[in-house]
Amino acid sequence: MSAINGFPQTLTIAGTDSGGGAGIMADIKTMQERHTFAAAVVVAVTAQNTLGVQDFMALPAHLIDEQFASVAADLKIRACKTGMLADAEHVQVVAANLQKYDFGPLVVDPVMIAKGGAALLAADAIQSVKDDLLPLATLVTPNLPEAQRLTGMTITTAAETEKAAQYLQELGAKNVLIKGGHADQKEVRDFALLASGDSFWVSAPRVATKRTHGTGDTLSSCITAELAKGQSMEAAIRLGKKFVAAAITAGIQVGHGHGPLNHWAYRQEENF
Template identity: 70%
Template sequence: MINQTVQTLTIAGTDSGGGAGVMADIKTMQERHVFAAAVVVAVTAQNTIGVQDFMAMPKKMIEEQFASVAGDLKIRACKTGMLADVATVEAVVENLKKYDLGPLTVDPVMIAKGGARLLSEDAIATVRNELLPLADLLTPNLPEAEELTGTKIETKDQMTTAAKKLQELGVKNVIIKGGHQTSSKESSDFVLLESGKSFWVSSPRIDTVRTHGTGDTLSSCITAEIAKGKDMETAIRIGKKYVQATIANGIEVGHGHGPLNHWAKISDEEVED
């Protein structure tokens, strides 16, 4: 019966403030009833106000973490978050190719809520050329999708075009998050699946600054659901519903962009087809 419990892996940076990164990933995965392991590739000094400093892990330490996890656990799905720089991205790509860690969700974290850059400019090309072809799902927000495609995205038509461009880079499934389109009363994300099916998932926009870690939480929830055997569309719809609940049922932590409420509960019946 060893390794019968569903296990997931987050490959990302820490958040000392607890709201994003590895901390948000583990909280989300735990809440969705899977066991979460972690490969820490960077450490940040961070809170709800901003990122004060960060340091990438040496390649040897990244490799040893991958080896430790793969040598003992049965990872059924994994995700990447903050990857810091070229050397880190390359180390992660190398190890993702080396070990079977299940379907991969790539959250291309580039800029923190407070404005700090979490992925160096030169690493964007490495993500585009080396990491994206390994991804089963890519979850960029609008600025990240613009960086990866080299195009401006301001309309829904431009979101659909960008998703197709991202798929052409080798990604199987894409969800472009529309949360940065603040002019709308709804937050609408565009999904393009490997099958060619596309659809929008929308939720009411909530007027709050307590949205720190939304991208990490969405990608972690989807990863957990995939690990449990859900199909991609269902996993994405559950992820969207869960994130909405974490924002709607807010908690009061910190003085800036506060974290989500990862205790939020949703039922499978709430997820619409």
């Protein structure tokens, strides 16, 4: 019989997606696919589908505190991630709890805008992410618009991407992954800068589809799961890229707008 809490456990700290394609829903699906047990701290609840975000409400701080305490009292979280955090107050609440509890490596996905264009992070919270969350981050995974907001830089070239990653590392994030999905290129190229100073690019063919809802959540969740299982940061990033590429390529027809990924696609590519 295995020891209590011997199974790899992960935690997502984010907002819900009633449409099932992004947020905590995508996180849990991905973490499950990567053979970890997923728990959740709900920071916000959204009314959302593939067409957009119709409404959302952030939860009271005391309830977020209680969720953290409940998870810490019973589970052994080996890696965690953040997603939608709503506003500066909630960023600070989450950061305070992450300092209080040891939940292993922290992956920060600085979610700012939904696929449909709705703002998921208040403008005044950007500074809180930089001041309170990035210094705690084992890895930060911004897309290009998010990286530009966090750094104040224009990022259009490989050299600018690498410079932005260095800046984010200087803000406190140990490792940085800048995602290139918003660039206008035939391949989607992401740049990784590791704590060791080593760096590399990972790429995948761009797929002509609008079914990419939850891509960032899925990538960061996959990386979190791999870290929880003891994989190195580089191995986790490379696996995450493959997982997302498969989930986009083998798409599913769900919803009328920016549809979700096929979260079980990657298992068909490996004996898992």
